[in-house]
Amino acid sequence: MKKGSTGCGVVLDGGVHTTVTIGEEITNTEIFLNKNKVVGDTSRAVVEAITELPVKVESISDIPIGCGFGASGAGALGTAYALNYALGLDLTASKLNDIAHVAEVGNGSGLGDVTGQAHGGILIRKTPGAPSIASVDCIPSKENDVYCAVLGELSTKSVLSNPEMVKNINAAGKEAMKKLMQKPSVENFMTCSKEFTMQGKLASEKVLDAIEAADSIGVTASQAMLGNAVFSMPSPSTNYELEEIFSEFGTVLKFKVMTGSIKIT
Numbered sequence: 001m002k003k004g005s006t007g008c009g010v011v012l013d014g015g016v017h018t019t020v021t022i023g024e025e026i027t028n029t030e031i032f033l034n035k036n037k038v039v040g041d042t043s044r045a046v047v048e049a050i051t052e053l054p055v056k057v058e059s060i061s062d063i064p065i066g067c068g069f070g071a072s073g074a075g076a077l078g079t080a081y082a083l084n085y086a087l088g089l090d091l092t093a094s095k096l097n098d099i100a101h102v103a104e105v106g107n108g109s110g111l112g113d114v115t116g117q118a119h120g121g122i123l124i125r126k127t128p129g130a131p132s133i134a135s136v137d138c139i140p141s142k143e144n145d146v147y148c149a150v151l152g153e154l155s156t157k158s159v160l161s162n163p164e165m166v167k168n169i170n171a172a173g174k175e176a177m178k179k180l181m182q183k184p185s186v187e188n189f190m191t192c193s194k195e196f197t198m199q200g201k202l203a204s205e206k207v208l209d210a211i212e213a214a215d216s217i218g219v220t221a222s223q224a225m226l227g228n229a230v231f232s233m234p235s236p237s238t239n240y241e242l243e244e245i246f247s248e249f250g251t252v253l254k255f256k257v258m259t260g261s262i263k264i265t
């Protein structure tokens with residue numbers, strides 16, 4: 001519950017849609033992601049925290065997997081909310097969010113995604129921890145456009161289990177957070193995020209090239225953590241040009257900042 005990360009990130013209006021099935025026909029817990037059977041340790045940990053019954057969990061993702069978009073945290077939240085409904089558990093949102101966070105952190109697949117996703121917007125996590133205990137704030141924002149270029153995967157677990165990398169990230173993160181809190185605007189967030197990318201030493205050459213190319217048209221871009229992807233919130237007048245530039249590096253995805261929280265459909 002106490003473990004997590006501090007930082008600031010953008011919650012997108014794209015995510016993971018999760019359905020659970022329970023019944024006599026389900027004899028083993030199985031996790032499916034985009035119709036493929038996966039190990040799905042984080043979603044599985046949520047199931048095990050909530051019920052002893054075998055559950056079929058099916059997630060369909062409209063965000064890329066393993067690219068810094070927080071798909072494992074989103075799947076964990078979806079699994080918790082869907083099980084609450086299917087089993088008629090009447091748990092509060094706060095309890096469900098905490099279960100998803102503990103599953104995510106316990107599995108090493110993320111540290112701050114669930115807390116961010118549980119709140120929405122451009123969320124600042126001032127202290128680490130589960131959604132119910134982390135101290136948070138946010139940068140007020142409209143449903144700004146978020147442009148992303150997906151260049152490839154980067155395993156979160158491999159980074160978080162590397163002490164040298166974590167040391168760099170913590171040093172760079174501390175500086176970036178200090179600077180962000182002095183002026184918590186969207187523009188300064190992008191600047192601090194970019195500096196964090198440069199100092200944190202997690203960016204591939206291609207990520208750095210994409211950030212530099214955006215810079216050449218006066219747009220600040222940064223790396224999606226922890227992924228081999230970049231994102232930016234350009235002004236409407238630079239949208240088109242940025243899309244052209246990003247498309248030279250990888251698949252371009254367009255989202256908006258999601259200003260609300262988890263949706264139950």
Ligand SMILES: Nc1ncnc2c1ncn2[C@@H]1O[C@H](COP(=O)(O)OP(=O)(O)OP(=O)(O)O)[C@@H](O)[C@H]1O
Nearest residue numbers: 040059065066068069070071072075109155156226
């Ligand atoms: N919704 C989901 N359901 C089941 N398994 C998932 C889900 N999302 C991700 N995974 C699994 O998690 C692993 C990728 O995790 P990883 O933490 O690197 O990526 P991520 O969660 O997409 O993004 P981030 O880098 O932001 O944490 C893959 O093995 C994938 O199968």
Ligand SMILES: CC(C)(CO)[C@@H](O)C(=O)[O-]
Nearest residue numbers: 005110111112113225226
């Ligand atoms: C560790 C992390 C970058 C993985 O997506 C995220 O959970 C975060 O920002 O703490």
